[in-house]
Amino acid sequence: xxxxxxxWNGDIAAAEGAIYAGCNxxxxxxxxxxxxxxxxxxxxxxxxxxxxxxMEDELASMAAILGASWGGAKAxxxxxxxxxxxxxxxxGLGAITETPCVVVDVQRAGPSTGMPTLxxxxxxxxxxxxxxxxxxxxxxxxxxxxESFDLIVRAFNLSExxxxxxxxxxxxxxxxxxxxxxxxxxxGMPIVERLLPDGPPDKYLPFKPVxxxxxxxxxxxxxxxxxxxxxxxxRGYPDTTSTETQEWLVKRICDKIRNNEKKIRDIEEYxxxxxxxxxVSFGIxxxxxxxxxxxxxxxxxxxGLIRLKTIWPFPSSxxxxxxxxxKKFMVAEINYGQIKFEVERSVHGKAxxxxxxxFGGAVHKPEEIYKKIKGVKNGV
Amino acid sequence: MGFAxxxxxxxxxxxxxxxxxxxKECGFCIEFCxxxxxxxxxxxxxxxxxxxxxxxxxxxxxxACGFCSMICPDFAIFVEKEENxxxx
Amino acid sequence: MEYEAxxxxxxxxxxxxxxxxxxxxxxxxxIVLDSFLHAIDELGIGMDDLAVVSGIGxxxxxxxxxxxxxxxxxxxxxxxxxxxxxxxxxxxxVVVISGDGDLFAIGGNHLIHAARRNIDITxxxxxxxxxxxxxxxxxxxxxxxxxTTTSPYGNIEHPFNLCHVAHASGAVYVARWTVLHxxxxxxxxxxxxxxxxxxxxxxxxxxxxxxxxxxxxPTGLDEMRYYREHSTVRHxxxxxxxxxxxxxxxxxxxxxxxxxxxxxxxxxxxxKRAKE
Numbered sequence: 028x029x030x031x032x033x034x035w036n037g038d039i040a041a042a043e044g045a046i047y048a049g050c051n052x053x054x055x056x057x058x059x060x061x062x063x064x065x066x067x068x069x070x071x072x073x074x075x076x077x078x079x080x081x082m083e084d085e086l087a088s089m090a091a092i093l094g095a096s097w098g099g100a101k102a103x104x105x106x107x108x109x110x111x112x113x114x115x116x117x118x119g120l121g122a123i124t125e126t127p128c129v130v131v132d133v134q135r136a137g138p139s140t141g142m143p144t145l146x147x148x149x150x151x152x153x154x155x156x157x158x159x160x161x162x163x164x165x166x167x168x169x170x171x172x173x174e175s176f177d178l179i180v181r182a183f184n185l186s187e188x189x190x191x192x193x194x195x196x197x198x199x200x201x202x203x204x205x206x207x208x209x210x211x212x213x214x215g216m217p218i219v220e221r222l223l224p225d226g227p228p229d230k231y232l233p234f235k236p237v238x239x240x241x242x243x244x245x246x247x248x249x250x251x252x253x254x255x256x257x258x259x260x261x262r263g264y265p266d267t268t269s270t271e272t273q274e275w276l277v278k279r280i281c282d283k284i285r286n287n288e289k290k291i292r293d294i295e296e297y298x299x300x301x302x303x304x305x306x307v308s309f310g311i312x313x314x315x316x317x318x319x320x321x322x323x324x325x326x327x328x329x330x331g332l333i334r335l336k337t338i339w340p341f342p343s344s345x346x347x348x349x350x351x352x353x354k355k356f357m358v359a360e361i362n363y364g365q366i367k368f369e370v371e372r373s374v375h376g377k378a379x380x381x382x383x384x385x386f387g388g389a390v391h392k393p394e395e396i397y398k399k400i401k402g403v404k405n406g407v
Numbered sequence: 408m409g410f411a412x413x414x415x416x417x418x419x420x421x422x423x424x425x426x427x428x429x430x431k432e433c434g435f436c437i438e439f440c441x442x443x444x445x446x447x448x449x450x451x452x453x454x455x456x457x458x459x460x461x462x463x464x465x466x467x468x469x470x471a472c473g474f475c476s477m478i479c480p481d482f483a484i485f486v487e488k489e490e491n492x493x494x495x
Numbered sequence: 496m497e498y499e500a501x502x503x504x505x506x507x508x509x510x511x512x513x514x515x516x517x518x519x520x521x522x523x524x525x526i527v528l529d530s531f532l533h534a535i536d537e538l539g540i541g542m543d544d545l546a547v548v549s550g551i552g553x554x555x556x557x558x559x560x561x562x563x564x565x566x567x568x569x570x571x572x573x574x575x576x577x578x579x580x581x582x583x584x585x586x587x588x589v590v591v592i593s594g595d596g597d598l599f600a601i602g603g604n605h606l607i608h609a610a611r612r613n614i615d616i617t618x619x620x621x622x623x624x625x626x627x628x629x630x631x632x633x634x635x636x637x638x639x640x641x642x643t644t645t646s647p648y649g650n651i652e653h654p655f656n657l658c659h660v661a662h663a664s665g666a667v668y669v670a671r672w673t674v675l676h677x678x679x680x681x682x683x684x685x686x687x688x689x690x691x692x693x694x695x696x697x698x699x700x701x702x703x704x705x706x707x708x709x710x711x712x713p714t715g716l717d718e719m720r721y722y723r724e725h726s727t728v729r730h731x732x733x734x735x736x737x738x739x740x741x742x743x744x745x746x747x748x749x750x751x752x753x754x755x756x757x758x759x760x761x762x763x764x765x766x767k768r769a770k771e
Contacts, residue, residue, distance in 0.1 A: 094579030431520035480525025
């Protein structure tokens with residue numbers, strides 16, 4: 028696309044951001060409100076020497092991007108709630124095989140078929156716990172089309188660095204709103220590539236970490252790697268009866284994220300310096316929340332905004348620290364309580380946590396949030 | 408020897424190689440050998456299976472067709488063509 | 496003369512440190528593996544250029560024994576994984592080796608679409624008439640009337656004719672052999688590997704432990720003898736005429752061998768147009 032300044036919606040911006048990040052493989056299935064991403068990439072991928080293929084369902088889409096990643100590509104798919112549910116099994120496969128890839132979930136009101144064309148933010152927990160067993164993902168939430176571009180580049184970088192599926196948690200509002208998006212020049216943003224092995228094939232252990240992450244040999248590089256969804260050892264061979272191997276594997280795939288939470292964490296603080304009340308939000312809701320906080324500040328309340336740009340790994344230690352000064356957290360989300368539970372868990376009862384929910388289909392109005400902030404008595 | 412019996416001259420024979428600890432006593436090589444020169448041995452391997460053994464007679468010898476190797480599911484048997492003695 | 500040996504000539508293509516493999520005595524899978532490796536050997540395909548993708552089941556374990564880049568994926572999803580792999584890395588020879596349930600039940604939808612698209616992969620579908628790994632439940636190819644653990648009164652569902660499904664979906668090469676036809680199987684695999692487009696080889700394999708045992712063929716040898724007595728070679732027939740039924744001969748042979756542009760061919764052409 029020509030020109031550095033564009034007027035794009037979040038879906039287009041995310042698609043272009045993916046291309047900027049080096050994504051050269053997209054497999055997807057149509058679903059509102061994510062179809063725009065597939066449609067845009069159907070046009071753009073061939074122009075960029077990439078691959079676009081519309082698969083027969085979301086299970087196939089997720090399997091295909093794992094296969095493409097093992098073929099050496101930077102791969103992505105895009106879906107919404109119902110499709111995200113279908114992808115969970117293969118997200119688990121991606122987690123245990125440590126396959127870099129990006130899964131865009133443009134959240135809409137659920138559960139089930141729900142409100143296909145309207146906003147929701149109810150896939151938060153699913154992005155972390157959707158598949159069975161113990162594993163960790165990284166989930167990122169943009170609040171604007173510009174962030175849909177910038178943060179998807181970060182999503183690719185994190186997935187390549189940590190060898191993990193990264194969930195790009197958009198919501199329908201951010202996806203379908205159009206704003207100014209500035210595309211940086213070619214070297215404007217750092218792009219991370221996966222760590223490749225450099226030694227001889229016979230000495231290579233495909234799942235032996237070097238500083239937390241194992242170098243990844245993809246198909247045709249001559250390393251002849253066996254990759255399996257079964258519990259496996261460093262060699263990649265199935266080892267399904269050893270509790271030691273299971274412990275080693277589970278700890279490794281979880282700790283590589285848990286131990287790097289502070290590096291992965293991306294939070295925007297607004298007016299938090301002397302705040303007593305903190306509104307916690309993300310995605311489209313954070314924009315209403317910010318307006319509400321501005322109004323409240325003008326009226327003299329000591330309130331700030333914590334905007335989560337990474338949702339997972341959840342920044343528990345950040346909330347624990349902040350709860351030393353914050354007396355009340357007000358969590359604004361378009362669901363019946365998901366981030367709210369994480370905040371509660373993290374503050375260990377040191378502060379009050381209140382949910383300001385919307386249930387799907389509509390965005391919080393700034394006045395609605397402001398009214399709740401106003402209602403908080405001093406010294407609470 | 409020499410040129411006395413032409414048929415025997417032209418016939419290729421084989422040596423059988425058995426990796427006995429891989430054998431699972433399925434019986435396929437024995438059953439499907441076209442010359443019938445294999446049979447179950449009395450010996451045991453480390454898993455308790457009876458590997459095959461070669462039983463050649465005057466009239467029946469391994470002809471190195473390699474079918475035992477193709478039909479063995481366990482990579483436990485293979486054939487090499489015998490160096491032809493007395494061809495000259 | 497008989498000699499003892501420690502290594503097999505095909506070990507060079509195997510992860511020999513994992514042999515003996517896990518399959519039962521009399522299981523046909525070792526023969527499928529052997530025929531496949533002979534095909535690779537005779538075609539001179541480099542092991543660095545080969546990728547084997549499998550699903551879940553006894554057949555799925557084949558991926559763990561071939562010494563190449565191999566991917567043991569989730570149940571039914573080997574084919575879309577292979578599609579992604581092939582399209583992202585066209586120079587790889589991508590082969591899917593999986594079982595009847597993995598490919599045609601849970602994975603059925605993916606098979607018919609990959610065939611429809613004519614993705615350039617070879618699929619070796621091992622058909623042992625049941626779900627062996629999980630103990631012998633009925634599957635989409637269990638013959639009518641056969642006994643399995645979930646059809647103790649005899650299977651009442653009509654089975655798929657896998658060659659027919661593959662052909663109807665658009666496969667450009669369709670063949671069926673039993674594991675007894677090891678040499679002809681190897682030759683068909685060679686042809687399938689050389690074929691551009693979606694090639695499918697069905698292999699009827701013995702499964703004495705869970706299928707044969709419940710259906711009057713308690714050993715692998717019983718099943719192999721059955722194949723010897725009851726196989727008919729009929730090249731070139733319409734696959735729809737080759738249904739498998741208890742009491743009828745198993746029809747084997749090379750059924751379909753046609754030419755059609757592959758998905759990759761069309762996509763390359765599309766790329767050229769997109770850049771204009």
